[in-house]
Amino acid sequence: MDFLGLKLNPANQLTLLRILLIPFFMLFMFVDNIYTRIFALFIFIFASLTDAWDGMVARKRNIVTDSGKFLDPLADKMLISAALISFVELKELYIPGWMVVLIISREFMITGLRTLGAAKNKILAAEKAGKFKTTSQIVAIITILVILIVNSAVHKFWGIKVGELKRFSDWRGDLGWILHLAPFVLMFITTILTLISGIGYIRKNRELLVG
Numbered sequence: 568m569d570f571l572g573l574k575l576n577p578a579n580q581l582t583l584l585r586i587l588l589i590p591f592f593m594l595f596m597f598v599d600n601i602y603t604r605i606f607a608l609f610i611f612i613f614a615s616l617t618d619a620w621d622g623m624v625a626r627k628r629n630i631v632t633d634s635g636k637f638l639d640p641l642a643d644k645m646l647i648s649a650a651l652i653s654f655v656e657l658k659e660l661y662i663p664g665w666m667v668v669l670i671i672s673r674e675f676m677i678t679g680l681r682t683l684g685a686a687k688n689k690i691l692a693a694e695k696a697g698k699f700k701t702t703s704q705i706v707a708i709i710t711i712l713v714i715l716i717v718n719s720a721v722h723k724f725w726g727i728k729v730g731e732l733k734r735f736s737d738w739r740g741d742l743g744w745i746l747h748l749a750p751f752v753l754m755f756i757t758t759i760l761t762l763i764s765g766i767g768y769i770r771k772n773r774e775l776l777v778g
Contacts, residue, residue, distance in 0.1 A: 581617045585642040588614045589649050596653055596712070601719035608712040614646055615705050643701065644674050650708045654750070659718055659729060660711065661751045666758045670704070673765035680768070683775050700764040707753040714746055721746075 588610055595607035618639070651667045654660050677697075718729045732743025769776075 581620050582638045582642050585614045585617045589646055593649055593653055601723050604716045604719050647704050662754050666754045669758055670761045673761050697764050700761050703757050703760050707757045711750045
């Protein structure tokens, strides 16, 4: 397959598909409708799965390429960043922008460190903390997408906004507070894990910053 003059192998095609799905994911998520948000959830899960599939295909067929090493982490960061930035834009979610700024800044710093390492002929491999960080981000995003679906369901079937649930003194009020606070708690935990993994990565490779 050719794309912009580049010949892409099957693994890279899966990676490219992940990137191409991002606009559709964002489009469906921003429409306050239970069905479009379900589509957005499915798109995100499918796009996340292609991350595992492209690696499996590349290793199985022995077609690991430099372009794949570049595109794969780029696609991951684009997908996750798109979701997190979109969450900040949604007023129904209580997710401060500073959390997303810290998470994305960490990714820029680690990418810069790896670029610096490559310039010094040192390959910085991914670590378990980084993989755990990515997993926590994906789990948090999927959970928040489910919360958005519940928000839309409450609006569609009960005819009220989620924020209005908090005025009830029964289980509906408890549900309203959970739906309101859960995204913040999830993102706060994810931000802490992201920062911890980033600091550890920088400390382990701090010699690259000298000279």
